[in-house]
Structures are given as structure tokens and as C-alpha cells.
Amino acid sequence: MKELNINLKIQFCDLNELPKEDLELVETAKEMTLSSYAPYSRFQVGAALRLADGRVFRGSNQENAVFPVGLCAERTAFFAAQANAPEQPPVCIAIAAQTAGRFTEHPVTPCGSCRQALLEAEVRYDQPIRVLLFGTEGVYIVPSVKSLLPLTFDGSELA
Ligand code: THU
Secondary structure: OOOOOOOOOOEEEOHHHOOHHHHHHHHHHHHHHHHOEOOOOOEEEEEEEEEOOOOEEEEEOEOOOOHHHOEOHHHHHHHHHHHHOOOOOEEEEEEEEEEOOEEOOOOOOOOHHHHHHHHHHHHHHOOOOEEEEEEOOEEEEEOOOHHHOOOOOOOOOOO
16 A cells, blocks of 8 residues: 655744735734624634735625525635736735634634635646735744645546
């Protein structure tokens, strides 16, 4: 039997150690938690997505009484970016979340559906999207969405 090893290297640092552009993106994601509509989970998520031309699209989770109708912060930002600037590759996304008035201690991570949606942009533009995950204990810096979603289904097998 052979073995396949999948490695993921994540950098971890304090918020104030981030380069200026990254810090701004994380601060925007933190701010965006305030526009979340999350009366059901009370988990308020904010996202900020930077495009190659420097534009930043913002999102927050939007819930609904029919639960599956709601959308995560990451996809809210990502779909807005794709709809308004389809020619621009996304290069970085920052995510933050708060609950009961406090930001999460552990860095918040995107759900599987958001990983899948963002992965498609990495494939489409052939460019990695860095992922900045904020928690009060520090920030994870992930080099790409693909690294968070190994053994991906990227549609390349579709006829
Ligand atoms: N949520 C996000 O917006 N992003 C994540 O990365 C995790 C989960 C939202 C979906 C739902 O509105 C609430 O958080 C609880 O799952």
C-alpha cells in the first residue's frame, strides 16, 4: 500500500505583525461583522475580498427564516466581486466573526461550500487566493483555497 501525504503550511501571527494591506483587509472583515444579519445563529461573520486591481469587496452573512436560503459572508463578498468585476482575479480574502459581542478567539474558517466556491476562482484565473483568518489569539495566513480543500473537485473531469 502506498501513502499520499498532503501538507498544509499555515503561517500564524499577531494582527499587528501583518503587512499593511493584509491588516487593512482583516480590519475591514472585522468591521463587516457589524452588517451581518444573523438573528438565528447570532454568529456574525464579515469578509473582505481583495482583487488584483486592489479593489475590495465586502460581505457579511445574511440569514433567513428558511435556513438554507441564507448565505455566508465569504460568498456574499465573492459573488458581489465576480458580478461587478468579472475580469479581476481575487487575490486575498479575510474573514472574521463575532458572537455575543466578542470576536472569536480561534481564527474562523470558511465552510466547505465557500471553499468550493472560491476554489473555482483559483482555477478560473489560475491564481491562488490567500486566506486570512482572524481570531483574537492571532491570524492564520493560508497560502491558497486549494490548500484548505485538498483532493478538490474542480470540474476538470466534466465532459
Ligand atoms: N458562516 C459564515 O458566514 N462564514 C463562515 O465561515 C462560517 C459560517 C455563517 C453562516 C451562518 O449564517 C452562521 O455563520 C452560522 O453558521
